[in-house]
Structure formats: C-alpha cells, structure tokens
Amino acid sequence: MTFIEAPMALLAELTHRCPLQCPYCSNPLELERVAQEMRTDEWLRAIREAADLGCMQIHFSGGEPTVRLDLETLVAGATEVGLYTNLITSGVLLDEARMKRLVEAGLEHVQLSFQDSEAAGGDRIGHYTGGHEKKLEAAKLVRAAGLPLTANFVVHRQNADHLEAMLDLAVAIGAHRAEIANVQYYGWAILNRAQLMPSRAQLEAMVATVEAARERLRGVLVIDFVVPDYYASRPKSCMGGWGRRFLNISPSGKVLPCHAAETIAGLEFDNVRQRSLGEIWRDSSAFNRFRGTGWMPEPCRSCDRREIDWGGCRCQAFALLGDAAQTDPACGLSQHHAHMVEIAAEDSAAEAAEFVYRRYRNPSRVGSEQ
Amino acid sequence: MTERTVIQRDSVPRLAAHTRLRFDKARDSWTIQAPERSFMLDAIAHAIVSRCDGAATVEAIVGDLCRAFEGAPRDVIETDVLKLIQDFADKGVMAA
Numbered sequence: 001m002t003f004i005e006a007p008m009a010l011l012a013e014l015t016h017r018c019p020l021q022c023p024y025c026s027n028p029l030e031l032e033r034v035a036q037e038m039r040t041d042e043w044l045r046a047i048r049e050a051a052d053l054g055c056m057q058i059h060f061s062g063g064e065p066t067v068r069l070d071l072e073t074l075v076a077g078a079t080e081v082g083l084y085t086n087l088i089t090s091g092v093l094l095d096e097a098r099m100k101r102l103v104e105a106g107l108e109h110v111q112l113s114f115q116d117s118e119a120a121g122g123d124r125i126g127h128y129t130g131g132h133e134k135k136l137e138a139a140k141l142v143r144a145a146g147l148p149l150t151a152n153f154v155v156h157r158q159n160a161d162h163l164e165a166m167l168d169l170a171v172a173i174g175a176h177r178a179e180i181a182n183v184q185y186y187g188w189a190i191l192n193r194a195q196l197m198p199s200r201a202q203l204e205a206m207v208a209t210v211e212a213a214r215e216r217l218r219g220v221l222v223i224d225f226v227v228p229d230y231y232a233s234r235p236k237s238c239m240g241g242w243g244r245r246f247l248n249i250s251p252s253g254k255v256l257p258c259h260a261a262e263t264i265a266g267l268e269f270d271n272v273r274q275r276s277l278g279e280i281w282r283d284s285s286a287f288n289r290f291r292g293t294g295w296m297p298e299p300c301r302s303c304d305r306r307e308i309d310w311g312g313c314r315c316q317a318f319a320l321l322g323d324a325a326q327t328d329p330a331c332g333l334s335q336h337h338a339h340m341v342e343i344a345a346e347d348s349a350a351e352a353a354e355f356v357y358r359r360y361r362n363p364s365r366v367g368s369e370q
Numbered sequence: 371m372t373e374r375t376v377i378q379r380d381s382v383p384r385l386a387a388h389t390r391l392r393f394d395k396a397r398d399s400w401t402i403q404a405p406e407r408s409f410m411l412d413a414i415a416h417a418i419v420s421r422c423d424g425a426a427t428v429e430a431i432v433g434d435l436c437r438a439f440e441g442a443p444r445d446v447i448e449t450d451v452l453k454l455i456q457d458f459a460d461k462g463v464m465a466a
Contacts, residue, residue, distance in 0.1 A: 006396040008408060054396030056408055084390060084403035108388045109405040148388050148405050148462070176462045177405060219374025219460045 004243075004282055004291070006054025010083075011061055011248040011259060012043070014071070018064040020090050021127035021357035022115060024154055024189040024196055027063065028262045031360050036252040040070040042273060044077040046249055049277035051081035055247075059111075061088040063251070066098065072105040079106030086111060088152075091138030092131050099141045110142045111150040111179070117165035125158065127357050139173035151175040155206065156183045156196035157348055163209045171221055178221055180210060182228035186260040186315050191356045197347035203231050230344035234305065235312025235328035242314060243287035247277070255280045257287055260315040264324045290314050295325060299333040377428065377456045379448075381466040384424030389463050391419060404463045418454050422464060428452065 016031040038046070047058065058078045065071055066089055078085050086109045087102065114135055116122035122132035142149045151170040155163060163180065170178040182203075183189050183196045198206070210225045217223070229236060239246045239258045248256040253273040261267060267289060270280045281287060289295065293306050300311045312328025320329050320343075321336055329336040377383065385391060389404040400416040402409040411419060417438065421431045432448045439447070458464035 054394070056392070056394060056401065056403055057406070059406070082392070084408075086406060108390075111406065146387065148386070150405055219376075222460075222462050 005245070007050070007247050007281060008055065008240075008245045009057040009059060010047070010050040010055045011059045011246060012047070012074070013061050013063065013248065013250050013259065014043070014065045014068045014074070015063040015251045017067045018062055018090065019092055019128055020064070020115075020131060021359055022125060022154070023192040023355035023357055024156065024183045025358040026184070026187065026259050027358070028260075029187050029191075032251045033360070038251065038253045038273065040073055042253065043070075043074050046253070046272045046277055047074065047078050047083070048081050049272075050247070051078075051083050053278050053281055055083060057084040057086060059086045059088055064090050064093065066093045072101045075102055075105040075107050084108055089113070089138070090126070090131070090135070092128065092134040094138040094141055096141055099145050103145045103147065107147065109148050109150070111152050112139055112142065113152045113154070114166065114169070115154070116159045117153075117162040117169050121159055121162065125355070127355075136173065139175070143174040148177075149173070149175045150177040150179055152179040152181065154181050154183055155198070157198040157202060158195070158352065160198045160202040160206055163206055164213075167209070167213045167217070167221070167223070171217065176222065177224065179224045179226070180206070181224075181226040184226075184229065184260075186263050186319055188356070188358045190319060193343075194347040194350045195352045195355055197230065197344055198228060199348040200231060200345075202348075203228060228344070229313070229316060229328075229330040230340055232330045233332040235309050235316075235330040237309045238313035238316075238328070241310035242290035243281070244291065244310070247281060255284065257290070258315065261286065263315050264318045267324075290324070297326060299331075300327050303333070375459045375466050377452055377459055377466055379427065379429045381428050381455075382424060382426065383422040383428065383431075383455045383459070383464050383466040385419070385422065386463055386465045402458075402463055404461075407461075409463065414450070415454060418451055419458075422455065428455065
C-alpha cells in the first residue's frame with residue numbers, strides 16, 4: 001500500500017481557449033471546447049475541495065485563463081479558502097480595470113509568459129501580431145498593482161541565443177523571478193520537435209549564461225532553469241512524483257496527475273463533476289497507476305535515486321518508448337537513453353521547417369496541412 | 371529591485387510583500403507561501419521568521435531568541451539568524 005501524501009498545489013486549467021498559438025503548447029492536441037468547460041460553481045467547489053485536501057497554492061492557467069470572465073470570482077473563492085493564488089497568463093488580454101479586480105479578489109502573484117526577448121521573434125513564435133508589446137504593458141500593470149512578477153521564457157533552438165537579453169528584459173520589467181524553461185516534448189511540442197530542439201552547443205551556452213547571471217543578479221532576480229531532458233543524464237523529478245504533490249484539472253473537469261497525462265494511452269481519468277477531488281486523489285486508477293515506487297521496473301526499482309526523481313516522466317517514457325511504465329529514457333541508466341540523444345542530435349541539426357501552430361482543428365490533419 | 375539586500379545587525383527584516391506565513395494543518399507545519407514556492411519551516415526557522423515583523427532589528431531578534439532559548443551561545447544564534455534571513459532575502463521571500 002503506497003502512502004498517499006496531501007497534494008501541495010492545484011493547477012487549474014480553466015480553458016483551452018487562447019489568443020496565442022505557441023507551437024510547444026502544453027495543452028493536448030485535442031483541445032477542449034468552450035461548451036465543455038466547467039461552470040463557475042463547479043470550479044468553486046473543486047477549489048474548496050482542493051484546499052480541504054491540503055493544497056496550499058492554486059495556479060490559474062489555461063489556455064489563457066483571462067478569457068474566462070469569472071476569473072475574479074474564482075480567485076476570490078480560492079483566497080477565501082486560504083489558497084495562495086497565482087495567475088499564469090500570456091498577458092495580452094489584461095487591462096487596468098481587470099488587473100484591479102483581480103487584485104481586489106486577492107490575487108497574489110502573476111507569471112507572465114514571453115516567447116522571445118523582442119517583438120519580432122515573440123510575435124512570430126506566439127503567432128500573435130503585437131503580442132510582445134502587450135506583454136510589456138501587462139508587466140507594467142502587474143508591477144503598478146504591487147504584485148510580484150515572474151517572467152516565463154520557454155526556450156528552444158529558435159530563441160536560445162537571446163537568453164542574455166531575456167534575463168535583461170526580466171530585470172527591466174521589474175520581475176522578481178525568471179523561469180527559463182526549455183521546451184518539454186509532449187503533444188504539440190513533439191509535432192514541432194525538429195523546429196524546437198536546441199543543439200548541445202546551445203545548451204552549453206545557456207547553462208553558462210544562467211550560471212553567470214545567477215551570480216551577477218543574486219538577490220535581484222531568482223532564476224529557475226529547466227534543462228532540456230534530451231541532454232540530461234538523470235531524469236527530472238517530474239511533478240515531484242506522480243500523484244504526490246500536484247493535481248491538474250482540465251477545463252472540462254478531468255483530474256490529471258500532470259498536464260500532459262492525457263498523452264498516455266490507456267489511462268482513465270475521473271472527472272470532478274462526478275466525484276469529489278479527495279476521492280479522486282486517493283482512489284483514481286490514473287493517480288494510483290504510477291504512484292510511489294511499486295510500479296517501477298529496473299533500473300529504477302533498485303536505484304538509490306528512486307525517491308528523488310521517482311523514475312522521471314511517465315509521459316516521456318510513453319512518447320518515446322510507447323510504454324509509460326518504463327524508466328524515463330532521459331535517464332542515462334535507461335537502455336534507450338542513446339536513442340534519445342540521437343533524436344536530439346538529429347532534430348537540432350535538421351533544417352527548421354515552419355511551425356505547426358497550436359489551433360483548434362483535427363490534430364491528425366495538422367501535419368499534412370502545413 | 372535593482373540591488374541585492376544585504377542583511378546586517380541593524381537590518382529590519384520582514385516577509386516580502388505577497389508572501390504569507392501560514393500554518394498548514396495537513397502537514398502540521400508552519401510554511402511560507404511564496405510565488406510558485408512553498409517553504410516548510412522547522413521550529414527554529416519559525417522562531418526566527420515569526421519575529422521578523424518589520425519593526426525589530428536583527429540584533430533585537432537575536433536578543434529575543436537568546437532569552438527564549440537559554441543556553442544557546444549568542445554568536446551561534448546570530449550566525450544562524452543572519453544566514454537564514456539572507457537566504458530568504460536572496461530568494462525574494464524576505465525584505466529589509
């Protein structure tokens with residue numbers, strides 16, 4: 001029997017609607033439609049249940065969470081039950097009045113995404129003309145409202161060389177924290193893997209830039225750096241362990257152990273419209289499938305890091321090996337690690353084709369339409 | 371924020387805006403809730419952080435802790451206090 005801890009945080013994906021079309025979006029290929037989205041009262045109940053279950057933080061995400069006109073109500077509901085509230089946004093829909101209402105509702109932190117350090121790249125990658133400029137405005141609104149700001153930059157081969165400028169931008173807009181996150185390859189990002197995969201030389205330059213900036217900006221800017229798995233020697237502790245610290249609710253109420261869990265074929269997810277969050281956290285077959293260490297194969301099972309990285313990422317094992325119950329091939333001890341390294345070398349050396357942008361349409365047709 | 375805050379004896383530390391000291395029932399532990407981070411506080415860390423009220427200097431906090439934890443050497447307490455607060459300041463969790 002695996003010991004079930006209380007979750008730390010709820011990732012609330014309020015909607016899959018978004019004005020941007022980033023080609024590495026973490027949403028599933030089959031985006032949920034507005035008609036499927038949970039109502040305000042359903043979200044409020046889920047939020048209360050998350051707090052009862054032991055969650056301390058809530059991240060309002062999407063899609064673009066500000067397209068939901070009831071966002072303020074949900075923030076107020078989360079504040080009322082003592083959750084620390086964070087808004088993860090592209091910023092392009094924020095204006096002063098909205099910002100004011102969110103602050104009044106109790107919002108405590110904003111994570112603002114940038115697609116590049118400058119408008120040309122940013123607007124192209126997000127496929128939204130004028131987006132970068134609006135983000136700069138949004139950053140001003142957040143800081144003028146007195147909220148702490150995290151600047152999030154997803155990095156890949158097409159913007160990795162701008163990393164220094166990204167960090168400068170983060171400081172210039174008054175961010176307290178910068179998240180430099182290499183693309184994680186699931187769903188949309190796999191469709192665009194060759195367009196996104198950095199080279200090893202780019203990775204080494206990124207690491208050097210981050211290390212120098214951490215020293216230079218100590219006490220000024222906290223820098224979180226997520227390395228690309230494909231070049232790692234040990235896997236990331238994905239979600240801090242499956243079903244251990246986080247839960248994710250999709251726009252329609254599906255409760256997922258991580259935002260990419262639906263990419264794994266064969267898992268069945270419970271819906272918070274039908275069962276309480278507590279029951280789902282404890283009893284859902286999807287949560288229990290990879291919880292703890294009992295499911296692990298070798299080399300994880302006897303590894304002294306098994307409760308550090310928890311076997312790495314299940315979605316990645318499924319994406320690359322077709323079996324989510326294998327060791328994450330990002331681990332150097334996986335017999336498939338060399339294959340992963342080869343993919344990275346090939347993809348990063350290939351000529352980058354056009355992006356397959358994230359849109360509502362039949363994903364099976366996406367590739368052929370480009 | 372353009373310069374690092376260096377914590378000294380006469381600094382007056384406090385939790386940064388929009389971080390929260392909160393007792394968590396589910397884990398029976400004091401925590402600091404901060405942007406996309408939670409810090410679990412052990413008894414010593416809580417004793418220090420809970421005294422950082424934006425009015426007391428580091429020196430006064432150390433004095434108060436010496437009275438609360440009789441027998442612990444003052445220089446050890448002072449080193450621990452400066453180290454913990456500086457670390458939290460560098461993480462953006464505390465200000466002075």
